[in-house]
Amino acid sequence: MKREDGLLTQKFDKLLIANRGEIAMRILRACHELGIQTVAVYSDADRNAPHVRYANEAYNIGPAPARESYLVMDKLIEVAKRSGAQAIHPGYGFLAERAEFAQKCVDNDIVFVGPPARAIAIMGDKQEARQTVKAAGVPIVPGTEPGLNDEEMVAAADNIGYPLLVKAVAGGGGKGMRPVHRAEDLPDAIAAARREALAAFGDDVVYLEKMITEARHIEIQLLADSHGNTIYLGERECSLQRRHQKLIEESPSFVVDEDLRRRMGEVAVAAAEAVHYANAGTIEFLVDKDKNFYFLEMNTRLQVEHPVTELVTGIDIVQEMLRVARGRKLRFTQEDVTLKGWAIECRINAEDPYNNYLPSTGTITTVRVPTGPGVRVDTGVFPGYEITPFYDSMISKLICYGETRGEVVLRMRRALQEYRIMGVKTNIPFHQIMVESHRFLTGQFDTSFVETRFSMDEDDGETHEMEAAILAALAAHKQGLHASQIVAPGERDTSNWKWLSRWERLRR
C-alpha cells in the first residue's frame, strides 16, 4: 500500500539497516527473530564492527566520516537495490528523521520502516510541528516564529521572558540548542546554536522558546499502524540529562499517576493523528512542578531509550515496527497495554566524568558485560573496538528491570560494579554516584539536576586508594620479576618493558 504522504507498507523478507553500533545490533536481532534476512552497511572504520559480522550480508559504503558514508542517501538506496532488500530501517540519528530519505525509499519501492515522509517533514520543522499540534489541541510552550534574524530574536526575547532556549529548527538530541539566562548572553548563544546546527544539520535557522524551570522531561511512546490505530505504551522519565543529552531514563515515572498518564497518552495520540502518523514515535513533553505538560517535540523514529518501555510493557517495539511496516494491524488495543514492574537505563559513554565529561577515544581492550537476573545490555562494542571521533561516544545501554524501583536501583548498582571496560574512560563512575545519591533515590530531580546540583565530588561511597596502590605495586612487581629474568637489570627501557608486558600476557 502506497500513500500520498509517503507511507508504503508491504511484506518484505530482506531488510537493510542504515545504521551502525548498538541500534544496528538491536534491529538485526529483531529481524533474525522474525526470520527477516539482513543487510548491513559499513564505513571504512566499521569493517570489523559487530553489526557487520552479525548481518547476513554487508556492504562497504565509504570513508569513516558519516557525511561520506552513513549519510549518503543514494549509496544506501543503491545497496538496497543491489542486495534485493525490500525495506530499510534507519535506526536513530543519521537519516532517521530526514523526510527526503523516507521519500526516496518509497520512490524506489522500498519500505521505509518509520512514519510517512510528510509526518517526518512536519515534525522535523519545530515551528510547523508546534502549529500543527496546537491546532489539534495539544498544549505547547510559548516562543517565537523561526526565521527571524538575530535582532528580531533579541527583541522578541523580552516578551517571552528569561530563562529561554535558543533552538535549531532542524535540531534534535540537544544539538543546536542553547539555554540563555540573561539578555546579554543571547547574541552569543544564537551564534553558537547557529554554528552547531549548521555543522550538524546543514541548516542554521533557529528560534526561541520559553524555558520551563524545575521541569521534567517525560515522553510518551506511541505505536501506530497503517490502518488508523494509534496506542500509547506509557511514559519514560528522561529528566537526567547533561547538555540536553539524556543519561538515565526510566519507566514508569515517579511523578506520573494513572490519571496523568492517560491524559498525556491521549494528547500524544492526538498529536500523532494530526500528522497521520504510522509506526513507532515519541512525543516529548515538559512537565512543570504543578504537573502541567507542554508539547516539546515529536521524535519520528525509534529512540535510544526504547528498552525501558519494552521491559515494563512486555512489548518488543522493534518487532512491532517491522510488523506495522509490513502492513499488519497492531496486535494490541490500548486496553491490552499494562505496565508491570520498573525499568531503568544507564547510557554508558566513553567519556571522563572526572574531567568535564570529555569524550575518551582509544581502543577497548577488555569488555565484560554484567549478566544475571533483570539485566539487559544493548551494545555494539567488543574487545578491539576503537572509539573514534567520527561517531558518538555511546558504548552501550545498561538496562535493569525488577518488581519495584527500589529493587531496580539496587540491581543497577550491582550491574555497574560488575561491568568491566578497559582501554577508554567511561561514565560508569557517574552512574554509580548517581544511583547512590539521595535525590535520585527519592526521585527529586528535574532536567537541570545533573548540571546544577550534581557533582562527582558528592561521592560518599567508599574509595579504595590503598587497595588500588597495592594492585598497581603487585602488577609492577610481577612485571619487573619477569623482566629481570629476561634482560639484565639496569636502566629501564620502556619499549622493552612494554614488549615484556605483552609477552607475559601471551604466556598466561
Added chain:
Amino acid sequence: MKREDGLLTQKFDKLLIANRGEIAMRILRACHELGIQTVAVYSDADRNAPHVRYANEAYNIGPAPARESYLVMDKLIEVAKRSGAQAIHPGYGFLAERAEFAQKCVDNDIVFVGPPARAIAIMGDKQEARQTVKAAGVPIVPGTEPGLNDEEMVAAADNIGYPLLVKAVAGGGGKGMRPVHRAEDLPDAIAAARREALAAFGDDVVYLEKMITEARHIEIQLLADSHGNTIYLGERECSLQRRHQKLIEESPSFVVDEDLRRRMGEVAVAAAEAVHYANAGTIEFLVDKDKNFYFLEMNTRLQVEHPVTELVTGIDIVQEMLRVARGRKLRFTQEDVTLKGWAIECRINAEDPYNNYLPSTGTITTVRVPTGPGVRVDTGVFPGYEITPFYDSMISKLICYGETRGEVVLRMRRALQEYRIMGVKTNIPFHQIMVESHRFLTGQFDTSFVETRFSMDEDDGETHEMEAAILAALAAHKQGLHASQIVAPGERDTSNWKWLSRWERLRR
C-alpha cells in the same frame, strides 16, 4: 526464631555461599542487591573462579575433589564462624539436601537458607517422602519399599510391571537411577544403580517404582515463610531430559491449563505443609497423557531451572529465599502471583552431542554471551576457565523470555547462534536442532523424547561445509604467510608454527 525441627530464622547481614559456579554467582548477586555481605569458599581448582572474585571475602577450603572441599561440613562451618557469616546458602547439589548439614548450621547458630533439617530428612528419604505425602492425600506412583535385597526386588518387580525404574533412596538429579524394560535386565540395573549411588552418595539402598510412559515431568515451585504461609509460583515443564538430566525447561507448560495448575499447586502446597516446609522448594510430578499427576519427589532446595519461573512471575526467588530466612513474611499471597509471557531455559553443557554427549574437558579460550532483549545468561565461566572432571559439566544457563512461546523459541534460536564458546565442545548444536524440531515447536514431547525419538542427524537446517573450509584455508594461509616471513620455508615444524600462531594473535 529456632524451631525443634531445625528451622532457624533471624536477621543476618553476612552470608557464606557453600557452592561454586553459576549458582554461587546467582546467590552472590541476590545478596549484593539486598546489601548482604558475601563470603565465598573455593577449592584449589577454583582460585580464579568468578564467585571468588565477585564475593567480598573468599576462603580456601581444600583440594579440588568435592569430597575434600565443598562437601566437608566442618570446614564450611568453621569459615562461617571465622568470617562472621551468620547465614549459609547451600545452592543446589553438594550439601544442599543434607539434613545433617542444615542441623549443624542451626546448632552453630547459623541460619541455613533452606527448609528445616527434619523436612530435608523426610523428603530426602524417597520412601518416607512417599509415605508422608500419601498420608496428606497426594497421589503417588506405585512401587516397592526400600531396603529389599536383590532377590526380593526381582520378585516384587512382577507385581509392579514393566517398564519400571530402579531408584536410589539417597538419589537425585538422575544419579543412581536406571530404567528397566525387561525382567532379564533387572539384576544388572540394580547393580549399576547401587554402584553409582554408593559412589555419589555413600549409600547403596535402592527401590523400584513403576515407570509412567509417555509421561511429562512437570514441577511446581513453592515458596514458604516461617509463619505458615505457603504459595505456588506456577509450573515448570522439564520433560526434555537425557539420562534423567534436564536439558531444556520452560514455564508455563504447554499441557497445563488454569485448572490443572491450580490442582497441582494445591497438592504441592499440601505436600510441603505435611513436613512443615519453609523457604523455596519444588514438588516434581509425573503427568501422564490423560493429565493424571503423581508425586515424584520434593527438591528441598533452589533448583537449576528457577529462572524460568522468575521471568514469568516477576518474582526474584533467591531474594525471597533470603528474606524468608531472615524471618520475614512472604510479600505475596497466592492471588498476587500471576504468570505473564513465556520463558525457556537451555542448559549449556561442556559435552559433545555428536559423540554420545561425552563430557568435554579443557580450557575455555573465548566466551561471548548473547545479549539484547529478552535474553538472560547465568554463568560462572570466563576465558581461561578450565572444565575439569571434578565438577559437573554445566557452563551456563541461557534463558529467553518473551510474550508468547513462538516468540521465545525464535529468540532462543538467535541467542544460540550468537553464543561463542571456544576451547571445549558444547551442546549448543543439540539445542539448535531441538528448537528447530517440529515436535519441540508443537510441544509434542515427553520424558523419553530425547533418548528415543531425537537424533542429531535430524538436523534439517543449513550446513556450511564450504564456508568452514574457506575459513580454515584462509586462516591456515594467513598463518603460513606470517611463518614464511620469519623462518625459512622448508620442513614444517609444528612447535614453531604454534608459537607463530600465538605470536600473531599477540600482534593484533
Added chain:
Amino acid sequence: MKYYTQVNNQDFEIDIDHEDEITVNGETYTIDFQTLAEAGLTSLLINNRSLEGAVEERGDVWEVLMLGKLYAVKVQDERSYRLAQARGVTTESGGGDVKAPMPGMIIAVPVSVGDVVQKGDKVIILESMKMENELRAPRDGVVVQVRTEPGASVEKDQLLVVISEEKGEIELEVEE
C-alpha cells in the same frame, strides 16, 4: 597457493592468490577476510555474505565454529597433499583408536582382544564428572589392543582400545 580441504566427507580445492579473491572448486568469489581481536575469531565477507567464525588449529585439523556448529576441517597445501597421496595414507587413519575424552576412572571394559565389534558397540565405561560415560566403537572391526582395565585411572587422550578394520591391518596400525 592451492589448498586441499576436507570437512564432513566433502572435498574443496581452494586457491588463494589474491587478498580479495578466492577460487573454490573452480568458482571465484570476492572476499574480505579479517582476524579479530578476540582470540580465534574471524570475519569473512564472501560476495558480500557475512560469516563470523571462530577458527582454531587443534591437532591436525582446523576447528571452525560457525552459527553454533563446529566443523573439523583438514587443510593441506599442495606439497603435503601430494606427499600424502603418494604415501597412500587415507584420511581415515587412526579412526580405530578409542581414547579417553577426559580424565577419569575405568568402570568396565566389555570387550577383549580378538572380539568382533560393530560401530556403536560399548567398548569402555569411564566414570568422570560424576557420571558413567560409555565410549563406543568408532567403526566396525576387530579389537586388536586393550590398554586399560577396570579400576585404572586414565588421563585425557590416553589410548584405551584399538579397533582394526581387518585382521591384516594390525601390524600397520600399530606402527603408525
Added chain:
Amino acid sequence: MKYYTQVNNQDFEIDIDHEDEITVNGETYTIDFQTLAEAGLTSLLINNRSLEGAVEERGDVWEVLMLGKLYAVKVQDERSYRLAQARGVTTESGGGDVKAPMPGMIIAVPVSVGDVVQKGDKVIILESMKMENELRAPRDGVVVQVRTEPGASVEKDQLLVVISEEKGEIELEVEE
C-alpha cells in the same frame, strides 16, 4: 622490594618480599595475587578480602579499575624514587599543559599568551564526536604558550596551551 606509590594524593609505601605477604605503611597483610586470562584483569585476596581489578600500565602511571572506579597510581621503586627526590621533580610537573583529549577541530581559543587564568576557565573549544567540548585550565596561572588556532585540526594528545604557575617558570616548563 620497596615501592613508593601515590594515588589521589595519598602515599603508600609498599614492601613486597614474599609471594603471600605484603607490608603497606608498616602493616602486614596476607595476600594471594593472581593475573587472569582476560587481558589486564587481576584478582587479589588480602586478609581474605576479595578484590578484582583491571590493571594497565599507561604512560607513567598504572591505571587500576576497581568496583567501577578508575585510579591512576604512580609506582616507583626505591631507586627511581630516590633519584626523583634528588632531582626535586614533583608529581605536579606537566600540570599546566592543555592537550587535546581526542582528535577534532578547534572552534575557538578564548585565551591569549599572557592572560591570567583561573583553574576551570575555558581555554579551548574543540569540536569532536559531533559536540563542542570545552577544555578548561587545569590550574591557576598565566598562559605562556598557545600552539593552535581556530579552524585547526588537531590530533589526540597534541599540546594546545601551556599555563605556567608563575611567570618565572616559563623557561623551565618549556625545557621539560
